[in-house]
Amino acid sequence: MSIAVLGAGAFGTALAISLAHKGPVSLWARDSGNMAQARENTKRLPGCPFPAPLFVTEAIAEAAKADIILVAVPMQKLRGFLAQNAGFLDGKAIVACCKGIELETGLGPIAVIRETLAHAVPAILTGPSFGADIARGLPTALTLACADAEMGKTLQTALTTENLRLYRTTDTIGAELGGALKNVVAIACGAVMGAGLGESARAALLTRGFAEMQRLAKHLKARPETLAGLSGFGDLVLTCTSAQSRNYRLGLAFGENLPFDSTTTVEGAATARAVDALAREHGLDLPITAAVAGLIENRLDVPSAMKSLLTRPLKEE
Numbered sequence: 001m002s003i004a005v006l007g008a009g010a011f012g013t014a015l016a017i018s019l020a021h022k023g024p025v026s027l028w029a030r031d032s033g034n035m036a037q038a039r040e041n042t043k044r045l046p047g048c049p050f051p052a053p054l055f056v057t058e059a060i061a062e063a064a065k066a067d068i069i070l071v072a073v074p075m076q077k078l079r080g081f082l083a084q085n086a087g088f089l090d091g092k093a094i095v096a097c098c099k100g101i102e103l104e105t106g107l108g109p110i111a112v113i114r115e116t117l118a119h120a121v122p123a124i125l126t127g128p129s130f131g132a133d134i135a136r137g138l139p140t141a142l143t144l145a146c147a148d149a150e151m152g153k154t155l156q157t158a159l160t161t162e163n164l165r166l167y168r169t170t171d172t173i174g175a176e177l178g179g180a181l182k183n184v185v186a187i188a189c190g191a192v193m194g195a196g197l198g199e200s201a202r203a204a205l206l207t208r209g210f211a212e213m214q215r216l217a218k219h220l221k222a223r224p225e226t227l228a229g230l231s232g233f234g235d236l237v238l239t240c241t242s243a244q245s246r247n248y249r250l251g252l253a254f255g256e257n258l259p260f261d262s263t264t265t266v267e268g269a270a271t272a273r274a275v276d277a278l279a280r281e282h283g284l285d286l287p288i289t290a291a292v293a294g295l296i297e298n299r300l301d302v303p304s305a306m307k308s309l310l311t312r313p314l315k316e317e
């Protein structure tokens with residue numbers, strides 16, 4: 001089956017490189033710069049050469065002829081991108097490669113695909129993996145979630161590569177919630193480390209953050225085992241412990257009181273606000289998410305956010 005990746009950021013480029021080691025792949029970029037000539041994405045993924053079967057294009061009509069379409073644009077841009085290109089994309093298997101919850105609607109990628117492309121088969125590819133690791137051929141394992149079990153199997157086979165091992169599930173809600181919420185917890189963990197509060201505090205936040213993820217997921221009818229898997233716990237551990245993560249680094253900057261480049265893609269920032277609103281709407285207690293939303297909206301600084309967490313009433317674990 002032919003494959004195209006739409007969106008040539010760090011993740012889209014990395015996936016295209018890994019997939020192109022097994023067969024032809026189109027990588028669509030709205031502005032491909034010198035990528036086709038340099039055979040490298042010097043801006044987002046420097047030092048990772050393109051295999052010969054990777055074809056760079058700015059013609060979405062061409063790329064969208066593929067059977068399987070991976071969409072790797074940031075979550076808050078997904079709806080606009082799909083709506084703008086619905087004529088090319090509707091009816092296809094559309095695999096979202098983004099992590100987050102839409103700020104305006106509280107919806108995840110699968111629902112956004114459903115709302116914008118009525119006849120597409122939506123899926124999501126998510127889990128612990130830095131683009132740079134995938135592109136360098138390092139071993140990674142991800143979750144492929146698709147409510148259509150047969151299509152899920154087809155996508156799992158087509159998108160598994162030598163260094164990208166895919167596990168599949170039909171629990172799309174669990175998979176997308178894990179990927180979205182782990183970024184929020186990663187910001188909190190970075191803030192704690194940046195403020196010098198120590199690794200014990202980070203372990204506490206990671207664990208209580210996981211409890212929040214499970215609470216929201218249960219409420220929204222996700223399967224607990226999905227949250228315990230690669231797309232939930234796996235990605236949480238990676239992102240909360242590595243300075244390769246942009247979400248973690250934003251947290252570090254909060255903790256150190258340093259500026260952060262606002263052009264960097266940090267999905268947890270909008271997602272914290274979206275999930276905080278969702279929690280209020282559903283009457284759920286998600287204090288770490290609320291604290292991160294407070295940091296993002298400049299209503300709290302790290303000391304007051306920590307105080308808000310530590311002075312909560314004592315409770316059973």
Ligand SMILES: NC(=O)C1=CN([C@@H]2O[C@H](COP(=O)(O)OP(=O)(O)OC[C@H]3O[C@@H](n4cnc5c(N)ncnc54)[C@H](O)[C@@H]3O)[C@@H](O)[C@H]2O)C=CC1
Pocket residue numbers: 007008009010011012030044072073074075077080081097098099100129130131132264265267
């Ligand atoms: N970088 C990584 O290691 C990983 C990223 N992801 C997820 O992948 C998604 C994309 O992240 P990255 O590739 O890292 O971001 P990035 O910042 O490297 O690239 C984003 C890309 O999207 C393009 N883009 C933005 N708006 C667009 C629009 N309206 N139309 C067309 N293209 C548009 C930009 O030009 C850019 O090429 C995020 O949701 C992220 O959470 C997931 C796993 C790993």
Ligand SMILES: O=C(CO)COP(=O)(O)O
Pocket residue numbers: 099127128129130183186235238239244245246247248265266267
């Ligand atoms: O999702 C990721 C790793 O699985 C990438 O994390 P960041 O978006 O925080 O860099």
